[in-house]
Amino acid sequence: MKQVILAAHFPGVNNHTVWSDPASGSQIDFASFVHLARTAERGRFDFFFLADGQRLREQRGRIHDLDVVGRPDSLTVLSGLAAVTDHLGLAGTVNATFNEPYELARRLATLDHLSGGRAGWNVVTSSDAFTGENFRRGGFLEHSQRYERAEEFVRTVRELWDSWATGDLVADPATATFARREAGKFAHRGTHFDIGGHFTVPRSPQGRPLTIQAGDSEGGRAFAAATADAVFSRHSRLEEGKVFYRDVKSRLAAHGRSPDSLKILPGVTFALGDTDAEAQENADHIRRQQVSPQTAILLLEQLWNRDLSAYDPEGPLPEIDPDVSEDSIIKGRTRMSRDPLETAAEWRALAESKRLGIRDLIIEVTGRQSFIGSPSRVAEEINEFVQGDAADGFILVPHLTPGGLDDFVDRVVPLLQERGVLRAEYETTTLRGHLGLEEHR
Template identity: 85%
Template structure:
């Protein structure tokens, strides 16, 4: 029976965070990160996952409401968490477009040493000039080149990590020198990077810190199949999950890798109750908190690419069509659809069929994979996804910071442990070990 992989996503900067709930705490104080991480470790989760962003997002020229607390640096937070956790993996999103291989390889190797082999990074890309302005690189990278640069970036980082071998740490006690004189020596010449020198951090405990990739596009799947240890995906049903699983695992094999060497981990939310009916009531309440009237209009604007602030959130969809233009109303955020006219037509049909106003429609169409029910039902459904090869586990996104994971750990985790699909105690010391991947050699 397959083991269920679980990760905890800190929900500070995503659409599903409920800011207005009285139980919601700070999105940026270190105590919030500590609480969620320690809760995840108490639940014997595999890793803690932290999002990141290189610029405050904007819509209609105004800072996006989810960014009001700023966007703290992932690696700094994870380094702090390394000191207050013992087993939990620590993974953060890092942009391969606006970083340099040497600097990032050094930081990740350092985190892996500080944590005893628990570091991981989620490789993301960006091609927009808006984000590039923070780096004086506005528009320099064509969209088609983002994965090309990312692939060379990952390859270069791994070359740097591999520049130290195990015997480079052996010291001659008489001469006081390294056994290998070439420790840290590297030279890379490629389309995007031309660097040479000596890497100054000894080989990390994991060899290569865990590499995660987020994306469901064809390019993203291919990139993950060739380079990643895990893929952060989205799919809402068992059928869709199985199709994605088969597709990506086949791509992995085509790259000469074992299908088990890439773990598929969709993001998922959850809502619990003593009964399934109570859980559904809780889920409905949470969704209405997540999609306020203001948020509904903002999300609709992201498809229509127009200022819709004058529309009634409880009223009908606009009769005008989305504005198809290269100039997006949202900045610093990926567009939610590649075909806005088609999406608008689908939403209009759904709204007419179910008699939905704007807010109720947005609530229905923007929900992600969610487990709703009693603890027993949620444990059963999570296990069914994994055992039927619809995923290898889940990255759970609670709706509250920092206590949103507490109920899951208290009520669902014991049931997964009783089934024998989730560890009762940690048996390995590294993040790669937790996921059954072993040290990268």
């Protein structure tokens, strides 16, 4: 039986994270990160996961104020968490566009040393000039070059990690040798990077920290098959999950890789209750919290691409059609990619048939929880999903900071452990080890 891989996603800066609940704590105090990480470790999770963004989001030219705003530098927080956890993997999203291979390779290898082999890197790329305004180098990348540069970036980072061989750190006073003479030497002459010299970090415990990839496009899938150890997938429904799983896994052979060498991990949400009916009530309550009247208008604007602030959230959908011009009112996040006119027609039909106002419609059409039910139902569905090859595990995204994972760990984890699909105790020390991936020592 396949083991279920589990990761804990710190709640992010979108409307999925409910900040209005009395139980919602700080999004930035270190104690919140410690709480979630320790909860995940108590639940024998494989790793903790942090998202990232290098510019505050804007809508209609102003900083978006309805969702949680503000987050830490991911690798700095993860280094702090290394001190207060023992086994939990620590994976952070870091943008390859606004970093340099030498510096990022160094920071990731450092985290791997400090955590004793628990570092992971979710590689994302970005080409928007909007985010580039925060950096010396600005935004400069052609969209088509994103994965090409990312691929070379990852290759360069791995060359740097490999620049210290296993025995290069000698540290033997008797022979007066601290490090072998050639230690750290590298030269990379490529299209995007032309660098050479010596790397400062000796080979880290994992040798190659875990690489995660999240893109879903053809380029993203090809990139994952060629280079990643895990995919953070958006395909959280059973049937589409199976299709995605087959597609990505089938690409591995061409790179000489086994199907087990790349783990597929959909990002998923959940709502629990003592009974399935109670869980459904909880799910509905959470959805209403996630879609405030103001958020309902805002999400509608994202499809309409127009200022809809004058509309009543409890009233009917706008009669005017979405603006389909290229110029987006949203900055700093991906625009909805489906056909706006077609989607608007579907939403209008749904609103009419169910007699829904704007807010209820938005609740209906966006972000239903992936798993809703009693602990035993959720455990069963999770296991089915994995045994049915729709996933190798999940990145769980709780809706509350920092206690949103407590119930899951207290009530669902023991059931997964009973089924023998989740470890009762950690048996490995590194993140690669937890995932059963090849070591690169």
